[in-house]
Amino acid sequence: MELTMIICQNVPEVIWNAFRLANMMLEEMDDVSIFLNGPSVKYQDLDSEQFPLNELAKIFTLSEGRLFA
Structure with missing residues (x-):
């Protein structure tokens, strides 16, 4: 399955759960x-x-997740 998540908040818990x-x-x-x-x-x-968040983002990108900003 392909999934794209869009995050547009600066609430740490929301970003943490998305990652x-x-x-x-x-x-x-x-x-x-x-x-x-x-x-x-x-x-x-x-x-x-x-x-x-930085650790989860690192795991995400090293696991071949695509991060766009």
Whole structure:
């Protein structure tokens, strides 16, 4: 299955859940793309211990997920 997710919020929990779902789908061999729009483009600034966005994004891109901004 091919899936494109569009994220346009700067709420860390929303972005975190989107990356988690995308990584789960990649494990199932689906094709996943994430398009960051508006305030979500700066997701790296929202990284925290509770919401490790940078680590999830790294896993996503190393697992052949496509990240667009």
